[in-house]
Amino acid sequence: MDTIFALASAPGKAGVAVIRVSGPKAWEAAGALAGRLPAPRQAALRHLRDAMGQVLDEALVLVFPEGASFTGDPVAEFHIHGSTAIQRAVLRALDAVEGLRLAEPGEFTRRALENDRLDLTQVEALADLIEAETESQRAQALRVFAGALGEKVESWRRDLIEAASLLEVTIDFADEEVPVDVSDRVRELLLKVSASLAEQLRGMDAAERIRSGFEVAIVGAPNVGKSSLLNALAGRDAAITSDIAGTTRDVIEVRMEIAGLPVTLLDTAGLRETQDPVEQIGIARALQRAEQSDLRVVLTDARGLPDVLLSEEDLVLPSKADLTGDASGISVVTGQGMDRLIAEIGARLSEKVQNAGLATRERHRVAFQDGKAGLEQAMMLLERGPDWYDLAAEEVRAAIRSLELLIGRVDVENLLDEIFSSFCLGK
Numbered sequence: 001m002d003t004i005f006a007l008a009s010a011p012g013k014a015g016v017a018v019i020r021v022s023g024p025k026a027w028e029a030a031g032a033l034a035g036r037l038p039a040p041r042q043a044a045l046r047h048l049r050d051a052m053g054q055v056l057d058e059a060l061v062l063v064f065p066e067g068a069s070f071t072g073d074p075v076a077e078f079h080i081h082g083s084t085a086i087q088r089a090v091l092r093a094l095d096a097v098e099g100l101r102l103a104e105p106g107e108f109t110r111r112a113l114e115n116d117r118l119d120l121t122q123v124e125a126l127a128d129l130i131e132a133e134t135e136s137q138r139a140q141a142l143r144v145f146a147g148a149l150g151e152k153v154e155s156w157r158r159d160l161i162e163a164a165s166l167l168e169v170t171i172d173f174a175d176e177e178v179p180v181d182v183s184d185r186v187r188e189l190l191l192k193v194s195a196s197l198a199e200q201l202r203g204m205d206a207a208e209r210i211r212s213g214f215e216v217a218i219v220g221a222p223n224v225g226k227s228s229l230l231n232a233l234a235g236r237d238a239a240i241t242s243d244i245a246g247t248t249r250d251v252i253e254v255r256m257e258i259a260g261l262p263v264t265l266l267d268t269a270g271l272r273e274t275q276d277p278v279e280q281i282g283i284a285r286a287l288q289r290a291e292q293s294d295l296r297v298v299l300t301d302a303r304g305l306p307d308v309l310l311s312e313e314d315l316v317l318p319s320k321a322d323l324t325g326d327a328s329g330i331s332v333v334t335g336q337g338m339d340r341l342i343a344e345i346g347a348r349l350s351e352k353v354q355n356a357g358l359a360t361r362e363r364h365r366v367a368f369q370d371g372k373a374g375l376e377q378a379m380m381l382l383e384r385g386p387d388w389y390d391l392a393a394e395e396v397r398a399a400i401r402s403l404e405l406l407i408g409r410v411d412v413e414n415l416l417d418e419i420f421s422s423f424c425l426g427k
Contacts, residue, residue: 001073003029004103005094007087014082019090021076021100022108027063029097030076033090034061037076040068048078050093057086071108072115119407121149124361128211135260136210136353140360149358152200153406156193156371160400163189163378167393170386183382190375190382190396197372203357204365209294211360213255213262214349217290220299225319225332229299230254230267232332233342259346261353266293295348297341315344367405374399 003023009016021029031037033056038044040063048056060079069075080086094100109126112118118126125144132138143149166182218226234254252267266289290296298310299319310316318329321336330337359368378395381388 003100004107005029005091005100006103006108007091008077008108009082011087013084017080017082017087019078019080019087019094020108021078021094022069022071022073022103022111023100024074025097025099026074026076029094029100030061030063030078032097033078033093034059037061037063040065043079048080048090048093050089051096056089056093057081059090070117071111072117073111119147119150121153121364121406122147125149128360133255134257134262137262140207140210140356140358144358144360149364150407152196152358153403156196157400157403159189159193160375160396160403164393164396164400167389167396170389186382186392187379190379193399194372194375194379197368197375200357200359201365201368201372203355204359204368206353206356207358207360210261210353210356213264214295214352215264215266215289215293216295216297216345216349217266217268217293218297218299219268219290220319221301221303224299224301224303226299227252227267228332229297229319229330230265232338233265258342259350261346261349263345263349266290294352295345297345313348315341315348317341364406367402371399371402374402 001023003021003025005019005021007017008020009018027037033048033050034046035049036046038046038061043060043062046059046061048059050056057080059081062077062079064070064075064077066072066074078090080090091102095102109118109123113120113123122145125141128141129138129145132141163186166186170182218229220226230252234256254265254267256263256265268290296311296314298314298316300316301319302324317337318324318326320331320333321327321329322331322333328337330341332338359365374395378392378399381392381395
């Protein structure tokens with residue numbers, strides 16, 4: 001296996017930068033630059049020198065033994081001063097060490113996967129953790145990265161392997177001293193896993209929303225204060241405001257965090273009858289995005305409700321309360337009702353994610369759906385009696401293979417181990 005190296009921290013000027021080396025020659029390369037290495041996992045201050053003996057920087061040096069590093073390989077890290085010049089100099093010095101090459105994108109994490117330091121769900125969660133912008137995204141990604149989804153999948157696999165083992169015993173070891181009627185236990189296991197899969201599927205939409213973000217559309221008639229509200233919530237002039245009706249022609253988006261959740265606010269075109277073809281396009285887009293949004297804030301004034309089909313979930317508020325004196329309304333001028341509006345948006349969106357599951361990606365949904373379908377088919381075959389157990393066992397194995405798409409750790413040996421250990425056949 002090649003020994004690879006790369007800048008592990010963000011590129012550019014920083015107080016500290018981290019350069020990682022991973023592979024069989026990692027410690028040898030670290031010694032070539034730093035001289036005497038510290039004990040594993042104990043940082044030490046060393047002068048880094050190139051092949052000519054020139055001092056490149058004074059850095060903290062760390063080494064990790066095989067099996068105890070992020071990648072699972074022997075690893076060395078240099079915590080250097082973060083100027084771009086020092087970064088380039090240390091990277092050039094490593095490139096000059098025989099047997100080292102620059103890492104490809106994602107190669108450190110790929111090695112962690114190949115060395116069973118991470119499973120596929122943790123790899124995906126690591127990417128989400130790096131991209132997290134809000135507290136909810138951080139918490140969700142960290143749960144999966146810590147192994148929560150992998151542990152749940154492993155629990156399902158254990159139950160399904162036991163169910164398949166019971167069926168296999170009935171089929172292949174009928175003459176041995178093993179239980180004859182295993183249907184009750186198998187049914188219990190299949191129902192348990194199927195119910196848990198269904199629960200995760202129900203929570204996927206909310207989990208995906210945490211990962212990708214919610215959309216909150218601000219709708220209303222022209223000049224009702226939609227753009228002013230967007231600017232007030234965003235804390236900047238994201239949208240043009242004007243007394244001229246129809247100023248907003250396209251959907252304007254602002255990304256922000258509300259109640260720890262990622263939210264995209266949408267400022268839409270004013271809803272009215274118009275002969276202007278460009279404004280008509282804007283209104284059509286406004287209606288479409290409002291229909292697709294997770295929540296709509298509907299602003300009203302003396303003209304009443306806008307010409308849009310309302311739902312019970314819409315948040316309807318009188319606008320420009322500083323002019324009308326409406327105590328229940330909002331005003332971007334005085335700030336009246338703004339804290340209440342933000343709290344209400346946060347409460348409504350938080351309610352949508354209360355039952356969020358751990359799975360966040362489409363491949364997770366497909367694996368869960370395929371697994372659940374296999375278990376439902378297996379239970380139908382189980383009800384037909386022992387003559388159908390071989391087909392039922394195959395459906396259970398198909399469900400296991402669906403879960404294998406998530407973490408990839410099951411084979412026929414698991415079934416054999418379960419059979420011989422559970423029933424002490426001694427054969």
